[in-house]
Amino acid sequence: MAEVRSRVSAKSRLGEKFAYIHRHWDGLQTFLADGRVEIDSNGVENLIRPIALNRKNALFAGHDEGGRAWGRIASLIETAKIGGVEPFAYLKATLEAISRGHPNERLDDLLPWNFKHASS
Structure with a gap:
């Protein structure tokens, strides 16, 4: 994901989506690793x-x-x-x-x- 993100314009729609995923990566990893964690609040x-x-x-x-x-x-x-x-x-x-x-x-x-x- 980091490699693809580096080749996509940060201002493009896809670039914005990659930036969003990057900002929330730690929370996503916590959700995937711990079944007690809800995907949303x-x-x-x-x-x-x-x-x-x-x-x-x-x-x-x-x-x-x-x-x-x-x-x-x-x-x-x-x-x-x-x-x-x-x-x-x-x-x-x-x-x-x-x-x-x-x-x-x-x-x-x-x-x-x-x-x-x-x-x-």
């Missing part, structure tokens, strides 16, 4: 799209701090969904823990991926 992009859309929608909340708060809550809800956690149960338990005085230095315990529902 569509699966991950589809998982995070609702989070990004909710954050974008927060731009229209009418007030800067309201938009930031909406973005935070939306991110927590979508992250809970991705992790298979029921959002209402998660938010209810989290707000109850905060109201009971959950320590600030242990806020990471309240993130969706650490949530353990009382019935589980």
Whole structure:
């Protein structure tokens, strides 16, 4: 491929395709060598799209701090969904823990991926 690439004009359509392959060669080799690696990132992009859309929608909340708060809550809800956690149960338990005085230095315990529902 390197030999053919050296004989093709970089500005030609074929040259552009060779340049693209060259830029992504390491990733292609990783994909070919490790069967766990996906050929594209569509699966991950589809998982995070609702989070990004909710954050974008927060731009229209009418007030800067309201938009930031909406973005935070939306991110927590979508992250809970991705992790298979029921959002209402998660938010209810989290707000109850905060109201009971959950320590600030242990806020990471309240993130969706650490949530353990009382019935589980």
